[in-house]
Every structure is written in C-alpha cells, then in structure tokens.
Amino acid sequence: MILHIIALAAIIATAVLAIEFKDLLISTAMLAAMSLVLSLEFYLLQAPDVAITEAAVGACLSTAIFIIAIKKTARYENEAC
Amino acid sequence: MNGSSTIVKVVSLAIILPALTFGLYIIAHGHLTPGGGFQGGAIIASAFALFLVAFDKQASKTLRKNLLSALECLALLGFIGLSFFGLGKSFFFNFLANSGLIFGQAVPFGPNPGFINTAGVIPLMNFLVGLEVSCALTIIVLTMLKAGGDKK
Amino acid sequence: MKLAKIAFFLIFTYFLLACALLLRPFGKPIVSDMDEYFILNAQRESASNNVVASIVFDYRGLDTLGEATVLFAAVSSIVLLFRGVSK
Numbered sequence: 001m002i003l004h005i006i007a008l009a010a011i012i013a014t015a016v017l018a019i020e021f022k023d024l025l026i027s028t029a030m031l032a033a034m035s036l037v038l039s040l041e042f043y044l045l046q047a048p049d050v051a052i053t054e055a056a057v058g059a060c061l062s063t064a065i066f067i068i069a070i071k072k073t074a075r076y077e078n079e080a081c
Numbered sequence: 082m083n084g085s086s087t088i089v090k091v092v093s094l095a096i097i098l099p100a101l102t103f104g105l106y107i108i109a110h111g112h113l114t115p116g117g118g119f120q121g122g123a124i125i126a127s128a129f130a131l132f133l134v135a136f137d138k139q140a141s142k143t144l145r146k147n148l149l150s151a152l153e154c155l156a157l158l159g160f161i162g163l164s165f166f167g168l169g170k171s172f173f174f175n176f177l178a179n180s181g182l183i184f185g186q187a188v189p190f191g192p193n194p195g196f197i198n199t200a201g202v203i204p205l206m207n208f209l210v211g212l213e214v215s216c217a218l219t220i221i222v223l224t225m226l227k228a229g230g231d232k233k
Numbered sequence: 234m235k236l237a238k239i240a241f242f243l244i245f246t247y248f249l250l251a252c253a254l255l256l257r258p259f260g261k262p263i264v265s266d267m268d269e270y271f272i273l274n275a276q277r278e279s280a281s282n283n284v285v286a287s288i289v290f291d292y293r294g295l296d297t298l299g300e301a302t303v304l305f306a307a308v309s310s311i312v313l314l315f316r317g318v319s320k
Contacts (some may be wrong), residue, residue, distance in 0.1 A: 052116055053120050056120065064130045064222055068222070069225070119300075153308070172295070173290075173294030175279050175291045188281070189276075199281065200279065200281035200287070203279065203286055203287065206297075221308060224315050228315040
C-alpha cells in the first residue's frame with residue numbers, strides 16, 4: 001500500500017514537472033521518468049505484460065522520437081524556428 | 082554532424098547485444114512466461130533505435146528501409162495465412178495443439194515446469210508478430226531520422 | 234461568482250472521495266464466469282501454460298489481427314507523410 005502511494009505521487013510530480021519546464025529536452029526526460037514509474041505501478045498491480053510494453057515503448061521509443069524531433073526543430077518553447 | 086563520441090559508442094555496444102538477446106528470449110518463451118510477440122518486438126526495436134542514434138553512418142548501411150519493409154509485409158502475410166490454415170473448424174483455430182506434430186505436445190493440468198514443445202501455433206504466431214512489430218517500429222525511427230535537415 | 238466556484242469545488246471533491254471509498258476491493262470482480270472457464274480449460278484446449286497468450290492468439294485472434302493492421306497503417310502513413318523531405 002505504501003509503495004502504491006509513493007509510485008502514484010511520483011507519477012503526478014513528474015507529469016507536473018514535464019509541463020512546467022521551458023527546456024523541451026528536460027521535459028522529454030521527465031516524460032521518460034513518468035513512463036518508468038508507471039511501468040513499476042503496472043508491475044505492482046500484477047500485470048507484467050503491460051509493464052514490459054510500457055517500459056519499452058513509453059520510456060525508450062517515444063523518447064527517441066521526441067529527441068529526434070527536438071533536434072530537427074527548436075529546443076526552447078519561446079524560440080521561433 | 083561528426084558522429085557520436087567514444088563514450089556513447091562503447092556504452093551503446095555494451096547495451097545493444099544484451100537487449101537483443103532479451104528480446105529474442107521474450108519472443109521465444111512467449112507461451113510459457115509473461116510477454117509475447119508485441120513486447121519482444123518493442124524491446125528489439127528499442128535496441129535498433131539505440132544502434133541508429135549512436136552509429137549513424139554504419140547503421141544506415143546495415144538497416145535499409147526496403148529490406149525492413151519487405152520483412153514486415155512478409156510477416157504480416159504469414160500471420161494471416163497461418164490463421165487461414167485452421168479454417169476446417171474456424172478462423173484462428175489452433176490446429177497444431179495436442180496433435181503430436183511440431184509444438185504439439187500435450188500439457189498436464191495445473192502447475193508444471195513448462196515445456197518448450199507445446200502450445201501449437203502460438204509460438205509461430207509469436208515469432209511472426211515479433212518480426213512485424215520490430216520492423217515497423219524501426220521503420221518509424223529510421224524515417225524520422227532521415228527526414229529534413231538539421232537546425233543550423 | 235467566487236462562492237459558486239468554491240461550492241462546485243467542494244461538491245466535486247466530495248464526489249471523487251465518495252467514488253474512491255465506494256470502489257469494490259482489489260481482485261474481486263462481480264461476474265467471473267469467463268475467467269473460471271479460461272483458467273480451467275486453457276491448458277487443455279490450447280496446450281499453453283500462459284493463459285494470456287492463449288487468449289490473445291487463440292480465443293481472441295481477430296483482436297491481434299486488427300492490432301497488427303493498425304500498426305501497418307501507422308507505418309504506411311508515416312512513410313507517406315515524410316516522402317518529400319527525405320534525404
């Protein structure tokens with residue numbers, strides 16, 4: 001029960017941090033951390049299939065795609081590209 | 082772009098091969114342990130994405146888009162064709178289970194140590210779906226990496 | 234106006250708390266006929282130890298076919314979208 005509360009609080013904290021940062025690279029890292037804690041929560045809820053999928057797709061592939069898109073366009077939110 | 086630094090290349094090489102092996106293990110044991118075709122294919126595609134990001138020039142020669150797209154279409158067609166083989170009873174019928182042929186051993190009820198030679202068409206479908214998913218996700222990363230130019 | 238906002242906030246918070254307290258306990262569904270059938274018969278009918286794999290690839294195979302088709306359509310549309318700007 002304590003682990004559930006810690007994991008849910010960490011998910012909300014990293015999601016709020018991902019919105020608040022103006023540097024999009026740090027926001028992408030925060031989204032990857034949120035996916036990792038979410039896969040831990042799925043594992044605690046006894047769904048290992050969904051946990052493996054979330055860790056592979058959410059924390060690795062979508063982060064790679066976001067970083068490639070940031071490299072092609074602009075890094076900061078207010079910057080005109 | 083002068084390519085990645087030496088630290089990035091060495092650490093990527095230390096991660097890529099265990100990740101590929103883990104993905105193949107997840108696909109091959111899909112009918113015994115948690116996981117299956119989609120999960121193993123996603124792990125293999127993430128290893129290929131790391132390979133593409135770290136070794137830009139060499140990876141473009143190895144992973145070509147025509148080869149990957151041909152493999153993806155062949156895997157999807159094989160998956161659909163394998164499901165048509167059970168059409169004597171119904172679509173997606175498991176015609177190899179308990180038949181004594183390849184992957185045809187029967188399983189005792191209840192907890193058992195897990196035999197690799199069971200489960201009928203499920204391991205074949207796991208392999209085909211894993212091939213399709215890994216090729217598809219690698220094509221997405223490869224296409225987005227090749228598009229346009231870098232920001233000056 | 235401000236009073237209305239505070240009243241809405243309190244009512245909505247009470248609604249969420251009541252929903253959270255009235256949930257049924259974890260792992261105890263009301264209707265479990267299909268679960269019992271799958272757990273009792275999956276090892277005999279499809280000869281697989283992993284019941285989730287036997288549901289995904291054997292009992293509900295059309296779902297997996299639709300999922301693979303969705304992935305194929307996504308890849309086709311991405312290649313179609315980036316066809317003009319590739320190097």
